[in-house]
Amino acid sequence: MKKEKICKAIHQYSDEKIEREDMERLLDIARGCMDVQNYVYQKYGGIKSLGKIYPGYTVQNEMTASGLREKLNLPSVYFYPAVFNALREIKTQWAHVKRNIYTAINENERLTSEDKHYLRFAVKVNGCFENILNGKPVQIPGEMLPKYESIVSDLQGDHSQRIENLNRYLCRQVRKKLRKMHTQKYLYFSVWEKGYRYGKSKNSEGQDCYGIFLTTKERRKRIFVPLTDTNQYSGVLDIKLKPDKNSIEIVASLFTDIREHKDYTNEIGISLGLWEMITTNTGHVYGSEFGRMQKELYGCAVTEHHDYGMGGSVPPRKKYVVRREKMEATLKNYINREINRLFTQEKPVRIYMAKLPQNPGGGVDAGQYLMRVWKKGYVIERLQWKCRKNAIEIIEVFGKGLSAECSQCGTLCERQRQNRYENFRCENCGYEEDRKINAAKNALNRGKTGRQLNKVFPIEESFV
Numbered sequence: 001m002k003k004e005k006i007c008k009a010i011h012q013y014s015d016e017k018i019e020r021e022d023m024e025r026l027l028d029i030a031r032g033c034m035d036v037q038n039y040v041y042q043k044y045g046g047i048k049s050l051g052k053i054y055p056g057y058t059v060q061n062e063m064t065a066s067g068l069r070e071k072l073n074l075p076s077v078y079f080y081p082a083v084f085n086a087l088r089e090i091k092t093q094w095a096h097v098k099r100n101i102y103t104a105i106n107e108n109e110r111l112t113s114e115d116k117h118y119l120r121f122a123v124k125v126n127g128c129f130e131n132i133l134n135g136k137p138v139q140i141p142g143e144m145l146p147k148y149e150s151i152v153s154d155l156q157g158d159h160s161q162r163i164e165n166l167n168r169y170l171c172r173q174v175r176k177k178l179r180k181m182h183t184q185k186y187l188y189f190s191v192w193e194k195g196y197r198y199g200k201s202k203n204s205e206g207q208d209c210y211g212i213f214l215t216t217k218e219r220r221k222r223i224f225v226p227l228t229d230t231n232q233y234s235g236v237l238d239i240k241l242k243p244d245k246n247s248i249e250i251v252a253s254l255f256t257d258i259r260e261h262k263d264y265t266n267e268i269g270i271s272l273g274l275w276e277m278i279t280t281n282t283g284h285v286y287g288s289e290f291g292r293m294q295k296e297l298y299g300c301a302v303t304e305h306h307d308y309g310m311g312g313s314v315p316p317r318k319k320y321v322v323r324r325e326k327m328e329a330t331l332k333n334y335i336n337r338e339i340n341r342l343f344t345q346e347k348p349v350r351i352y353m354a355k356l357p358q359n360p361g362g363g364v365d366a367g368q369y370l371m372r373v374w375k376k377g378y379v380i381e382r383l384q385w386k387c388r389k390n391a392i393e394i395i396e397v398f399g400k401g402l403s404a405e406c407s408q409c410g411t412l413c414e415r416q417r418q419n420r421y422e423n424f425r426c427e428n429c430g431y432e433e434d435r436k437i438n439a440a441k442n443a444l445n446r447g448k449t450g451r452q453l454n455k456v457f458p459i460e461e462s463f464v
């Protein structure tokens, strides 16, 4: 049985200043790769190429035949990764477009449920979707045909007229949502395994050091870049150039097995907080020290300001940075440990949580400041990553009114005080509960009753 893998990004850094000549060579490669990506965007980013991008061999072959690689004098170890990066971005955009169309369909009140059924089918089935967009007759795979016919027969009125209207609606939606793609990232490229080698060489002072050799446009000429660690990775590497600092950053992908837990069978709702990191619907708290540790970090920032004014003997900035870094590392460790503890104790197969607002509201009091330094982004990122690694589904539910709703009778109690020490108290049935537990119960309720937002997570963005 093929085991599923999950990808984790690892970072490596160059150890000393890269010679200007070498940096120029790298910049030249990066510019070439940018040109390749833009070429792919232009040629394959549109509706007409939708049939070519899955699984992508056609694009690869056509790109080989295009002569662009020779024209740019770009080694294939850089050329093809650039092609695949662009292709991946195009696929990501299509995935976003489809997701947006699903939302538009769901929210459109003029469509009947039969219409919506048809549209969702049309978007989902590849041979169907691309042919509709290109004005060609649909080609339904044999095994899907009975389903298609039954969906069509459910449509109201003249079926063919209705289908035509719905298809036009689909085309309009795509036209509205599909963007022309273009990149101006000229400081970034990827390299195949054949294009690099880890090893030892002399640095500028003649000392032996570890680093990486990178292929250049010139035959047999390789650039040696000393690295801060001696780790060696394989597969495609992403290289980020920082010419202003004469340095580079390498991002390698480490693949680990997804671990399935047969004994994880529970469905739970969770609520994230500033003080208690995670509260479950049964009232278990993970990360009870979360708020206190963050406040310490925040306090650290204030102290630094103070020290500076007093003019201490140790350069305050450095002292502060070291202390802060140490505290951050401790906090991150703590977050990871507590998420692990949640898994082993709750044994969840599915976790429901509120969709969080993109930006916590503006404001300048201390609470808002805490909100900004709050490691919320990190908690969510770790939670999602660990869930995927442990084959746990994490599902976002509609977050609106989640903490104001009574989890027992469903009444929306708008007049709840925003005091974290005060319990939630229902205006209707009198139910009283810790507000975080009440919110977690609502997340579970909403998840179980299908008021889910998405089951997909932004896997595609992990590279950039």
Ligand SMILES: [Zn+2]
Residues within 6 Å of the ligand: 406, 407, 408, 409, 410, 411, 426, 427, 428, 429, 430, 431
């Ligand atoms: Zn109630």
